[in-house]
Amino acid sequence: MTFDPETATFLVAGPVRIHPRVLRAMSMPSVNHRGDFFHGIVREIRDLLPMLFAAKGHQVVLSGSGSSGLEAMYSSLVPRDRRALVLTNGNFGERSDQIVRRYCANVTTITAPWGKALPLDAARAELEKGDVGAVCVVHNETSVGLANDLAPLVPAIRSSGALFLVDGISAVAGIPVPIDAWGIDAIVAGSQKGLAAPAGLALVHLSDRAVAALHPGTFYLDLAAHLKSLEKNDTPWTPAVPLFLALHAALLLLKEEGLDARLARTHRLAEATRAAVDALGLELFPDRRYASDTVTAIVNPPGMGDPEVRKVLEKQYNVLLQGGQGALTGKIFRVGHMGIADWPDLLVTFAALERILGKAGKLPTPGAALRAIVDRMP
Numbered sequence: 600m601t602f603d604p605e606t607a608t609f610l611v612a613g614p615v616r617i618h619p620r621v622l623r624a625m626s627m628p629s630v631n632h633r634g635d636f637f638h639g640i641v642r643e644i645r646d647l648l649p650m651l652f653a654a655k656g657h658q659v660v661l662s663g664s665g666s667s668g669l670e671a672m673y674s675s676l677v678p679r680d681r682r683a684l685v686l687t688n689g690n691f692g693e694r695s696d697q698i699v700r701r702y703c704a705n706v707t708t709i710t711a712p713w714g715k716a717l718p719l720d721a722a723r724a725e726l727e728k729g730d731v732g733a734v735c736v737v738h739n740e741t742s743v744g745l746a747n748d749l750a751p752l753v754p755a756i757r758s759s760g761a762l763f764l765v766d767g768i769s770a771v772a773g774i775p776v777p778i779d780a781w782g783i784d785a786i787v788a789g790s791q792k793g794l795a796a797p798a799g800l801a802l803v804h805l806s807d808r809a810v811a812a813l814h815p816g817t818f819y820l821d822l823a824a825h826l827k828s829l830e831k832n833d834t835p836w837t838p839a840v841p842l843f844l845a846l847h848a849a850l851l852l853l854k855e856e857g858l859d860a861r862l863a864r865t866h867r868l869a870e871a872t873r874a875a876v877d878a879l880g881l882e883l884f885p886d887r888r889y890a891s892d893t894v895t896a897i898v899n900p901p902g903m904g905d906p907e908v909r910k911v912l913e914k915q916y917n918v919l920l921q922g923g924q925g926a927l928t929g930k931i932f933r934v935g936h937m938g939i940a941d942w943p944d945l946l947v948t949f950a951a952l953e954r955i956l957g958k959a960g961k962l963p964t965p966g967a968a969l970r971a972i973v974d975r976m977p
Contacts, residue, residue, distance in 0.1 A: 602913050608947045611921040612741045612894040613769060614791035614798045615938035617845075621796055624848035625841040632840050638832040640847050645829060647850040651794065652771060652786070652804045653858060654778035659825040660846065661801040662839040665768040665789035667820055668801025669698055672764055672785045673735065674816025675823070676809060677703040681732030684709065684725050684761070686717050690742035690924045695735050695766055702816060707731075713927065714743040714885040714896070719752050726759040733762040738786075739770035742924045744896030744933060745885040746774055753781045762812060768792060771802075772853060773865055773893035773937045784809040790842065793865070793893060795938030796849035799842045852939075866892045868936040868945060871975040875949045878967035879956060884931045893937040896923075900961050904929045908955060916951035945972050 609616045630637050641660075648658040661667050673695070677683045683703040685696045688711035696708050709721050717736070725731060734756050739746045749765075756763050767786040770776050772793030778786060784806045791798035803822065805813075813823045819836060828835040853861060869892035876883060876897055884896040899908060905922050909932050912918040923931040934948065949968040956962040 600917050608918045608944050610935045610944055612933050612935040615795050618852055618939055621845045621848045624844040632838055641832040644847050657805045657810055659803045659822055663801055665801050668787035668803050671820035671822050672787055673698050674702045675813050676762055676785055678732030682730050683733045684731045686736040688717055689713050689740035691740055692737045699735050716889055717747055723755045726755045731759055731761045733764050735764045737766040739891055741769045741894050743885050744891045744894050745889045746891040757782055769893050790846055793937045794849050796846050797842055799839055800846055865937050871972045872934055872936055874971035875968040878971045880963045895934045896931050898931055911955050912951055918948050918951050942976050
């Protein structure tokens with residue numbers, strides 16, 4: 600079998616598989632992005648976004664990938680006269696650190712080894728100094744398959760008065776994100792993750808406090824300009840119209856399923872994936888206590904790397920997974936199970952993995968991974 604993107608089992612960590620209804624929405628002929636039809640689509644997107652974020656506030660849609668949303672958030676909100684505190688334990692945390700440093704002259708970065716929990720005591724100690732204006736952190740670190748537990752840090756952030764700025768690109772619609780309860784001031788979501796829309800849009804949720812704190816950053820990604828236009832169901836610059844149409848369709852699908860139902864299904868898939876990994880005798884990369892529900896990062900079997908695992912899955916079984924990033928390239932592989940991923944995807948993937956490990960003489964109990972998945976199906 601050769602890899603066929605139209606029929607493949609597609610479980611990378613984003614972009615994710617897209618529903619045919621969303622794909623069809625993009626096939627509409629060109630429309631006037633300053634006309635009534637498109638303004639109506641934007642109005643309906645505005646009405647649906649609070650459902651996505653499960654929070655009250657203000658939302659913006661940007662034509663650009665998730666990183667554009669991060670740049671918009673940090674350039675418009677990191678302080679110019681106070682310190683920014685960045686927490687990082689993975690590739691995307693390091694990306695936030697790089698962006699923040701473009702816009703803030705006084706940055707303190709607290710790091711943990713990739714895949715390990717953030718050192719929250721060290722973060723609290725920095726907040727107690729009283730000069731931190733913003734805390735910047737990734738909620739769900741897809742590079743290592745870890746969901747950061749931010750709840751214990753919330754009281755210290757509130758006491759400090761700092762803005763709470765969160766990269767939620769792979770968290771929103773994938774894991775519970777209690778925006779109001781945690782007092783998150785700004786959070787970025789990516790269209791191509793839990794929402795299961797095409798890549799190319801960033802969605803930013805802002806609290807009232809964040810809106811009051813906005814200052815000019817980049818020109819194209821100026822959040823204040825986007826907010827002002829969105830009040831008129833418009834965009835300040837030419838938007839990616841087909842992606843807005845796809846976003847609209849994806850939001851309607853999410854509404855039909857229900858956010859809580861999608862989160863629950865994603866959690867069940869994650870639990871089944873972790874059980875299947877155990878049944879194969881493989882090892883999770885991150886601390887299991889913080890393993891993400893959207894993507895499972897797995898250490899490659901001893902003596903086997905991408906050529907023996909992921910590339911065989913792709914070329915022989917038409918299954919596409921994702922490898923490691925940076926220093927983890929060739930050391931781990933990642934199974935994404937967010938968006939509209941479902942049980943048949945897991946069964947096909949782990950049947951193929953069992954076959955690969957069996958041929959390599961590294962399969963402890965044939966069929967155990969599939970049984971682990973089936974036992975957790977509803």
